[in-house]
Structures are given as structure tokens and as C-alpha cells.
Amino acid sequence: MAKTKKDGTRLQQLLANDAFVSILVVLLGFLVGTILVALVGRKPSNMYKAIFQAFSGYNLDNGKWNPRYLFESINYAVPFVLCGLSMAFANRVGLFNIGAEGQYVIGMTVAEVIALLGPQIPVLHWLSILIFASLAGAVWGGVCGVMKAKYEVSEVVSTIMLNYTALYLSRIICLQLPGANTFKTANYPKTAMLTNPLFQKFTNNSMLNNGFFFMLFCVILFWFIMEKTSLGYGMRATGFNKEAARASGIPVVKNIALSMAIAGAFAGLGGGIVAVGSFTYGRVISGQDGYGFNGIAVALVGNCTAWGTLAAGYLFGLLKNAQALMQSKNIPKEITFIIQGLIVVFIALRSGLQILNNYLDKKRIQKEASK
Amino acid sequence: MSTILGMIPSILMMTAPILITAIGGMISEKSGVTNIALEGLMGFGGCAAAASHTLMEAAGMPHGASICLALFIGSCIGGIFSIIHAVAAIDLSADQTISGTGITLLADGVTIFASQILFHADRTKEFKLGMQAGPFGIYPTAIIALVVVFLAWFVLFKLPLGMHLRACGEHPAAAESVGINVRAIRYGAVITSGILGGLAGGCVVLTQTIQYTSNTINGKGFIALAAVSFGRWNPIGITGASLLFGTAQAFSIISANFPALRVLPTEVFNILPYIVTLAALVLFSGKNYAPAECGKPYTKGAS
Numbered sequence: 001m002a003k004t005k006k007d008g009t010r011l012q013q014l015l016a017n018d019a020f021v022s023i024l025v026v027l028l029g030f031l032v033g034t035i036l037v038a039l040v041g042r043k044p045s046n047m048y049k050a051i052f053q054a055f056s057g058y059n060l061d062n063g064k065w066n067p068r069y070l071f072e073s074i075n076y077a078v079p080f081v082l083c084g085l086s087m088a089f090a091n092r093v094g095l096f097n098i099g100a101e102g103q104y105v106i107g108m109t110v111a112e113v114i115a116l117l118g119p120q121i122p123v124l125h126w127l128s129i130l131i132f133a134s135l136a137g138a139v140w141g142g143v144c145g146v147m148k149a150k151y152e153v154s155e156v157v158s159t160i161m162l163n164y165t166a167l168y169l170s171r172i173i174c175l176q177l178p179g180a181n182t183f184k185t186a187n188y189p190k191t192a193m194l195t196n197p198l199f200q201k202f203t204n205n206s207m208l209n210n211g212f213f214f215m216l217f218c219v220i221l222f223w224f225i226m227e228k229t230s231l232g233y234g235m236r237a238t239g240f241n242k243e244a245a246r247a248s249g250i251p252v253v254k255n256i257a258l259s260m261a262i263a264g265a266f267a268g269l270g271g272g273i274v275a276v277g278s279f280t281y282g283r284v285i286s287g288q289d290g291y292g293f294n295g296i297a298v299a300l301v302g303n304c305t306a307w308g309t310l311a312a313g314y315l316f317g318l319l320k321n322a323q324a325l326m327q328s329k330n331i332p333k334e335i336t337f338i339i340q341g342l343i344v345v346f347i348a349l350r351s352g353l354q355i356l357n358n359y360l361d362k363k364r365i366q367k368e369a370s371k
Numbered sequence: 372m373s374t375i376l377g378m379i380p381s382i383l384m385m386t387a388p389i390l391i392t393a394i395g396g397m398i399s400e401k402s403g404v405t406n407i408a409l410e411g412l413m414g415f416g417g418c419a420a421a422a423s424h425t426l427m428e429a430a431g432m433p434h435g436a437s438i439c440l441a442l443f444i445g446s447c448i449g450g451i452f453s454i455i456h457a458v459a460a461i462d463l464s465a466d467q468t469i470s471g472t473g474i475t476l477l478a479d480g481v482t483i484f485a486s487q488i489l490f491h492a493d494r495t496k497e498f499k500l501g502m503q504a505g506p507f508g509i510y511p512t513a514i515i516a517l518v519v520v521f522l523a524w525f526v527l528f529k530l531p532l533g534m535h536l537r538a539c540g541e542h543p544a545a546a547e548s549v550g551i552n553v554r555a556i557r558y559g560a561v562i563t564s565g566i567l568g569g570l571a572g573g574c575v576v577l578t579q580t581i582q583y584t585s586n587t588i589n590g591k592g593f594i595a596l597a598a599v600s601f602g603r604w605n606p607i608g609i610t611g612a613s614l615l616f617g618t619a620q621a622f623s624i625i626s627a628n629f630p631a632l633r634v635l636p637t638e639v640f641n642i643l644p645y646i647v648t649l650a651a652l653v654l655f656s657g658k659n660y661a662p663a664e665c666g667k668p669y670t671k672g673a674s
Contacts, residue, residue: 040488096468098407147649151656156407156468157600158652161645164590168638175636287586290479296472332487337480344473345455352463 012360015353018303025350026301026315029343033335042331050325054318069321071199071206075278077317078215079104082270083295084313085222086141086263088304090155092226093259094239099144099159100267101292102166105285106140107133107271109170112282115192115275116177116185125191130214130272137268138261140166145260149253155260167288174284185282194277211273218266223306225262235259267292297344316340378621380508384578386617387512388413388571392595393602393609394523395567400604401527402560403540403553404460405666407471409568410592411478412449416569418482420445421495421576421583428498438502442573449569450562452478457561461554464668475592483585494584502577512574519567524606536560540662543669553669568592594620597648603660616644 014020034044049060057070083100090097111133118125140162147153179186194209226232237245238255246252270291275282298316302308319340323333392409399406424441428434456474459465483493490496504510527533536556538546543553575591576583594616602609623640626632 036484096466098468098472147653151653152659153649153652153656156405157596158649160407160593161597161649164593165642165645165649167590168641172636172638287589293472293476296469297476300469332484334480334484334487334493338477338484339480341473341475341477341480344476345459345470346473348459348465348470348473349463351459351465355463 009360009364012357015357019308021350021353022301022303022308022312025343025346028346029339032342033339036338037331037335043329046329047322047326047331047335050322050329050331051318053325054322066204067202068204068206069325071203071208073318073321074212074314075206075208075317076320077314078211078277079270079274079289079291080294080298080316080320081215081310081313082218082273083267083291084298084302084309085218085295085306086137086267086270086292087295087299088302088306088309089222089226089266090141090259090263091299091304092239093235093255094242095145095148095155095256095260095263097141097144097159097260097263098156098296099141099162099264099292100270100295101288101290102159102163103137103140103264103267104271104274104289104292104295105163105166105170107137107268108275108283108285109166109173109271110136110268111272111275112174112177112185115188116282118192120189120191122191125189126194126210126276129192129276130269133272133275134265134269137271138265140268141264142257142261145257148260149256163288163292167285170285174282177282180282180284183284183286185284187281188276192276193280194273207278209273209277211277214269214273218269219306219310222266222309226306231258267295294340297340297347300347301343378625380504380510381625382614382618382621383513384510385620386613387510387516387578388574389591389595389598389617389620390516390610390613391512391519391571391574392568392592393598393613394519394606395564395571396595396599397602397604397606397609398523398527398536398560398567399564400599400665401540401662402536402557403543403662403664403667403669404457404557404561405467405471406453406456406561406564407468407596408453408456408474409564409595410588410590411471411475412453412565412568413572413575413588413592413595414475414478414482415452416445416449416572417576417587418485418495418572418583419448419569420573421498422485422489424577425490425496425498425582428500434500434503438577441577442570445573445576446566446570449572450566453562453565453568456565457558460561460668461557464670467666467668479585482583486583495582497582501581502574510578512578515570515574519570520606520610527606532556537662539669540664543664547671553671557669571595594644597644600661601648601651603655604662605660615647619643 037044037047053059054069054073057067058065083104086100086103087097111129114129114132118128144155144158144162147158148155174180174185177185194211196210199208234250235255237250238252242252294316298312299309301312319336323336327333392413396406396409420441423444424437427437452474456470459470460467486492486495502510535551538551539553539556547553576587580587598609598612598616602612619640623637626637626640
């Protein structure tokens with residue numbers, strides 16, 4: 001984004017720091033959200049109490065501590081982080097992947113099919129679910145990548161189209177599964193699920209499951225591929241300047257297709273983990289979960305880096321977990337959606353910082369000249 | 372045969388909002404600003420129209436006046452929220468995809484938040500009487516859509532203003548050099564698309580349901596976006612595309628009436644618009660019909 005400038009003013013140096021700007025954007029989002037809550041006559045303090053309870057498990061109103069809330073937030077963060085990684089990975093290669101939602105839904109659908117119809121062998125069952133969910137996501141994303149690379153079809157349009165295709169395809173498939181009615185299928189066999197008895201014991205029966213480890217693995221994998229391998233180097237080069245990368249012998253077409261496939265695999269895995277981690281039955285979805293769409297926001301807040309996405313994903317998981325608590329404290333839970341939307345709008349507006357930067361530069365030069 | 376004739380009103384009912392939104396999207400893109408916020412703008416308009424109609428109905432306002440005023444309010448709200456996109460895209464050279472996504476996310480929150488405050492539920496209170504169908508059971512929204520298409524075609528291709536607008540999307544620097552105010556024209560185009568998106572959202576709520584919920588728009592804005600691409604940024608093409616997509620949507624609701632179609636899951640018709648658009652984009656990928664500078668920020672005097 002903005003270049004580091006050693007000779008700028010203090011403010012300019014701060015504004016050139018991506019992490020600082022991200023934090024600023026999030027704070028601004030919360031500030032506007034707080035004002036909105038106050039304007040409609042509700043108590044903003046209740047909103048923060050709910051968020052605090054989701055963060056620490058500590059209920060400020062009655063002083064009780066329940067670790068379930070704390071770990072529930074982490075569990076909600078898993079799909080946000082994975083969908084964020086999907087958006088972030090493609091973004092580093094210069095692509096705008098709005099399709100995490102579709103990749104997530106396809107991963108979820110494949111996971112449900114294998115969970116209900118696959119062979120019930122311990123470990124192998126859930127492992128195969130996660131592998132095939134990732135593969136399905138990879139195919140779903142890869143299709144857009146190939147269309148972009150070979151036919152120059154805008155990935156923005158093609159991924160949006162595939163989001164809704166995935167949603168309705170998922171309905172068609174899930175309605176054929178055993179015991180399916182209009183909103184759920186039969187219960188999964190035990191071997192399909194990601195439940196971790198140790199987690200359940202220590203977290204007061206939260207939904208946190210083994211999917212958490214796969215999320216951590218993906219964050220490290222993302223960081224490793226992007227920052228430490230020549231493949232990642234080529235991908236970043238493609239993102240910075242396609243023509244220069246092509247001229248340097250980097251396979252641009254291959255990188256574009258491959259990056260969308262890897263991006264899709266992250267989101268597909270997210271779908272798989274939610275399907276067999278947070279639910280005991282297959283869902284026949286009638287609308288989108290929103291993890292994919294919010295993944296865009298997660299990646300943008302995290303500046304499309306592995307660790308930034310992890311932190312931003314946790315923030316979004318926290319907000320999602322706080323929703324029910326807010327509703328019980330007379331705060332409409334949609335305020336969290338508003339805050340998330342505002343954060344994305346402010347990120348779009350941050351390009352205005354460049355204009356501010358130019359203005360500050362001009363002022364500084366004028367000052368130096370008049371000395 | 373009579374069943375097919377009987378379907379025409381519902382096809383037109385589904386087509387009208389898609390067409391109105393798509394025309395708005397086309398105007399914005401012709402001026403050089405990508406607008407993927409259409410989905411969100413429809414949501415804002417739909418929620419505003421539903422809420423105001425419910426409140427005015429309860430206050431005892433005459434039905435016709437209430438409907439018209441509700442549509443007007445919906446359009447205004449759509450227009451107001453599109454200003455965010457306009458400022459980001461035009462004055463701040465923002466990434467237009469990001470700000471469009473932001474507005475769509477914001478719409479999910481703001482509309483239901485407003486319903487929670489106004490009606491203490493996660494949806495607007497249902498109104499008693501929506502828009503009434505005219506002769507042959509056709510809703511007035513079809514006529515509104517036709518008027519919008521005709522006006523858009525006339526302004527874009529028959530008036531100097533339209534030529535200026537298209538110039539801003541093809542080569543803004545050249546347009547600026549002959550004295551066209553690129554900034555003003557792009558602002559006008561984006562806000563027009565917001566107004567049309569809001570109007571279309573109102574049309575959806577007042578003809579297809581009895582209240583606004585988080586599922587009311589459910590991808591219609593993205594279908595409109597598909598119609599813009601599939602209709603190749605041309606009013607007649609977009610009308611054809613919207614009619615095709617509207618028919619597919621109508622079939623997904625009423626296919627149960629046709630024994631021959633009952634073997635197919637209804638979702639097949641939901642998928643149709645998206646797959647058709649993807650196929651068309653791949654098939655016609657050689658030629659680029661999109662406005663040349665669409666989606667690229669333009670800074671005066673920068674190049």
C-alpha cells in the first residue's frame with residue numbers, strides 16, 4: 001500500500017504503517033457503531049459488556065466466569081480466518097476473490113455428502129472429509145482462475161456468479177441426502193465429527209473442535225508459501241506488476257489459476273470444518289452463512305497477511321459470538337454487521353490517506369522553502 | 372397455452388426490478404464506475420419502502436399515495452447511500468470493488484437494525500395491501516421498468532449528455548480536455564444507479580412480498596449485475612437478459628404447475644442466470660464490450 005517515507009512528519013510515518021491504519025479503521029468502525037447505538041436510545045455500554053464477555057468469558061453483570069464463551073469465539077473465528085485467507089491469497093496475486101462464499105458452501109456440501117455416505121472408519125473418515133472439502137473448494141476457485149487466466153473473464157463477476165450457483169447446487173445435492181427435509185439431513189455418524197473430548201472437558205462444552213488446528217496449520221502454510229517459497233515470490237511479483245513478472249519469466253497465467261485454486265482450498269476447508277465441527281447434522285441451507293463475504297473484510301483488515309488475517313478473523317469471530325449476548329442485553333445484534341460493513345467502507349476510503357499524505361508533503365515543502 | 376399466458380404477469384413481476392437495477396448499473400459503468408453495490412442498494416431501497424408503506428398505511432394514508440411515496444422514499448434512500456460509493460470511487464480513487472462490497476455488507480446490517488428499532492423484530496412489520504395489479508394482472512412496475520429503459524436509452528444515445536457520459540467511461544482524459552466535467556458526470560451516474568437500485572428494491576417488496584426481511588433481495592442485485600454483463604452494456608441487450616433471468620426466477624417459483632418440469636429441482640432455474648452469464652462471458656471473451664475505463668479511478672490532470 002503506502003510507501004514508507006523516512007523523511008515525512010510523525011503523522012505521515014504513522015499513516016504509512018498498514019497495521020496502524022487497520023487498527024484506526026477498526027476503531028473508527030466501532031466509534032460510529034457506538035454513536036449509532038446511543039442515537040437510537042440504547043446503552044452502548046451493554047454492547048461492550050457483551051463483547052467483553054465473548055472475549056474473556058467473564059460476565060460483568062453478575063461476576064460469573066464461563067470459559068465456554070471465550071472458546072466459542074475462537075471456534076467462530078475458524079471459518080472467518082479461513083475465508084479471509086482465501087481472499088488474502090488471491091489478493092496478493094492481484095485478484096479480487098469475492099468467491100470465498102461459494103467455495104465455502106461447496107466445501108460444506110462435499111463434507112456433508114462424505115459424512116453421511118462415506119465409509120465410517122475412525123480418523124480416516126473425518127480426514128477424508130476435510131481433504132475432499134478443500135479439493136472441492138480448490139476446483140470451485142480454480143475454475144474462476146482458469147477463466148481469468150485463459151479468457152480474461154473478470155474474477156469479480158465470475159466468483160459472484162459461482163457464489164449463487166454453489167448455494168442452489170448445495171440445496172439440490174443436500175436434499176438428496178439420507179433423511180433430508182427442507183432444512184436438515186440425518187445426524188452424522190460419530191466417525192465423521194471433529195469433536196475433541198479434551199476441549200469439551202476444559203471449555204465447558206464449547207463447540208471448539210479439531211478444526212482449530214487445521215486453521216492454525218493453514219495460517220502457517222499461507223505465511224510459508226507466500227513469504228518463504230519461490231512460488232510465493234512469483235505470485236507476489238504477479239500481483240505487483242503482471243507485465244514485469246511475465247518479462248522476468250514468471251509463469252503469470254499458471255500463477256493466476258493456481259492462486260485461485262489455493263484460495264478456494266482455504267475457503268473449502270472452512271466449509272468442511274463448519275459442516276462437521278459445529279453441527280451434528282447436515283444443513284440444507286436456504287441462504288448464505290456470510291463467512292465468505294465477511295472474509296473479504298477480514299483479509300482487508302489484516303492487510304492480506306497471514307498473521308493479520310488471523311487477528312482480524314478472531315475479531316470477527318468475537319463479534320459473531322457477541323451477537324446473541326447483545327440481543328439479550330437489548331442491543332440489536334445487527335450492529336455487528338453494521339460495524340463490519342463500516343470497516344470495509346472505511347478501508348475503501350483509506351485511499352484518501354494518499355491525498356492527505358500529498359497535502360502534508362506539500363505543506364512540509366512549503367515550510368522548508370520559506371525558512 | 373393458457374398456463375403460459377397466465378405466467379406472463381409473474382414473469383414481468385420478477386423481471387421489472389432486475390431490469391430497473393441493471394439499467395442503473397449500466398449507467399454507472401458507462402460513466403466509468405463499477406457498481407457491485409447494487410445488491411446492497413436494493414436492500415436499502417426495499418427496506419425503506421416497506422417500512423414507510425407500513426407506517427403510512429397504519430396512519431391511514433390513501434393506498435395509492437402511500438405506494439407512490441414509499442417508492443419515492445426507497446429511491447431517495449438508495450440514492451443517498453450510493454453517495455458513499457461515489458465519494459470513495461470518484462474523489463478518493465478508492466478500489467471500487469471494496470467500497471461496493473462494503474455497502475452491500477452495510478446494507479445487511481443497517482436494514483435489519485432499522486427494523487429492530489422501528490418494529491422490534493428482525494423484519495419490517497407486514498403491510499396489509501401491496502401494489503395492486505393493473506389490467507391482465509400486470510403490475511405497474513413493468514411500466515415503470517419500460518419507462519426507465521426508454522429514458523436511459525434516449526438520454527444515453529440521443530442526447531449530448533449521454534455522449535458525454537459514455538466518453539467519461541471510455542476515455543476520461545479526452546472528455547476532460549473538451550470541457551466535460553468528468554467528476555460531475557460520474558457523480559450523477561452513480562447516484563442515478565443508486566436511485567434506480569432503491570426504486571427496484573421498493574418494487575420487489577411491494578409486489579413480491581408483504582414485508583422486508585434479510586432474505587428479500589437474496590441475490591437479485593447480483594443477477595442485475597449479471598444482466599449488465601450478459602446484455603453487453605446496452606439497454607436492449609440488458610432488457611433481453613433481464614427478461615431471460617426474470618423468466619428463470621418465475622419458473623423457479625411456479626415450475627410445480629408444469630408436470631414436465633416437476634422432474635427438475637426448482638433450484639435449477641435459480642442457477643440458470645448465473646451459469647448463462649458465465650458461459651456468455653467465456654464464449655464472447657475475445658471482444659470486450661465493457662466501457663474501456665470502467666473501474667479505474669480518474670484523477671484530473673494526472674496523466
